[in-house]
Amino acid sequence: MEWVVGAGLVLAGALAGVAAGLFVVRRRAGAEGRHVIGTEQDGGVLKGLGRKSLDSLRVGVVVLDGSDHPVLVNPAARAMGLLRSGGAPGTIAAHPILRTLAGQVRRTGVRREVELDMPRGRAGAAPAPLGLHLRAVALAAGHVAVEAADVTESHRLARVRRDFVANVSHELKTPIGALQLLSEALLDATELAGDGAAEPNEDLVAARRFAERIHHESHRMGRLVSELLELSRLQGAEPLPTPEPVSLDWVIAEVVDRTRTTASAKNIDVTYEGPKGATVWGTDSQVATAVSNLVENAVAYSPEGTTVRLTVRQADEWVDIDVTDQGIGISPQDLDRIFERFYRADQARSRATGGTGLGLAIVKHIATNHGGRVDVSSVLGGGSTFTLRLPAQPLEAPLPLPPALAPEAAEVPGRNS
Known part of the structure; x- marks a missing residue:
């Protein structure tokens, strides 16, 4: 074509x-x-x-x-x-x-x-x-x-792909949840069995180590399934919510709360600089998810004892949300691909951080669905800055139709990475 x-x-x-x-x-x-x-x-x-x-x-x-x-x-x-x-x-x-x-x-x-x-x-x-x-x-x-x-055929293939991913991910939620519960029960059982023992039992030590691994991997798989479902929704499997004013004060507070545990585990401070009362136009839950993914990514690739800085800069029509870290940075050849699904610049380090490879792809689709964009600037070994740009006021609708014509254009497929 x-x-x-x-x-x-x-x-x-x-x-x-x-x-x-x-x-x-x-x-x-x-x-x-x-x-x-x-x-x-x-x-x-x-x-x-x-x-x-x-x-x-x-x-x-x-x-x-x-x-x-x-x-x-x-x-x-x-x-x-x-x-x-x-x-x-x-x-x-x-x-x-x-x-x-x-x-x-x-x-x-x-x-x-x-x-x-x-x-x-x-x-x-x-x-x-x-x-x-x-x-x-x-x-x-x-x-x-x-x-x-x-583009009928490409739309059909995109719908088939989205439906397949959504259906498989939905069906996986139940067995993954069962795995998580069973691994927690096994951890409790090995801990009780080892209490009071004069000498550590090698079999119990090995069983506990395997149970901890099962628990870790089941949580990672559960997060992967959740992010696959989220990405499928963002790509058009569900209609986009009606845009509304979103308070960035609430978004920043929500993001800090979501990332507090992960950041504290590495002794990383998440700070904020910017005006109070700033708003963007979109969906509050999606904006919070996008910023959270950027902060979690910054925390995952930053050394202990550093700082992740959130900055808000407001113009007449746009609001820029910067997430700056002091991490390992991104090489120039990887900058153009980091927003692709499952792309990992450093495979070994990505496995160590437990990432799914979908976080930045979700950020990209949220920005696109809001009529904005996400950019990145980075120096290898010198940290990175991700900038999420969102509209500060309602954008002109891409295709405003009379009410009688709305059903004809009800489904607008999402853009793929």
Whole structure:
């Protein structure tokens, strides 16, 4: 599909010539007043080749004029159902989603992209929705070109993968919980059996050592399952909560409470610097999870007796949350990959810290779902600073639809790492 999308992107950039008159809609003078999409005869061979090239693409292309009337539509766009019947008999109109995107592009002057699932035809006519990647760019004289790529198969595979991970993780929670309880019972039994013994029993010592290992690994597996479920939800298995103002005072207090035990075990101080009363726009539990994961990661890779510093910097539209440590740092070749799922810069050290390899991937998806981002700067051997940037006020919705159209775009798949 990549070459098709690439060809469509190149074509969309050249559609200014289309708006200038290569292809136009002519209104017939008849009583029906139908729009006819075609070519002027004056363009000769060049316009004929352009039309054939456009019609041969599997990428749908629709050009809307300043009044959102379609002035150019190729067969792929028609097949995707991007046209609707107009208000008058015999007329055509662009799909409301396309008109919404076009309006946003005209207002902001910035291209817009969105992925969504649209029903095929009438409700219930097809079991699977049509997955589309829409890209809208501004042309001359108020015209907007909308390119539509069919990503139905990738959406289906992503749903299958998310469902598989969620189902397997959910089923694993029960046996893992049983393992944790049994290992705790075994630890208690070996401790009671060893009380009062004049000399340590080698069998009891070995049994206790194995029980402690089982207990440690079962807790690690339980954390892995929980983070897999969390990542699956963030990637679109569940609808995103409605954004609300989130108090960073509460988030910082929650993060310090969550990480107190781990930090105290290594004699690491978690400090905070920043204004009081700062807020971000999103979901409180997810913001707290993202910051907690960054602090836990800093604690895990910092030596004992150091400091992890939390800093909040507020601008007009964004709030930056910095997590700075005095740890081992990250090598330049690993900086671009640390947010990938299960990626470990240092395999041996990661096993020693008990990490799952999912914490930073979860942070990345939380930031993306909130319309923000996460960055990192690091010096090998000189510590790291992770910056979580979140909106300080409601962002313009990526695709605000009229209420009647909401079910058509209800599922917006999450982005993968």
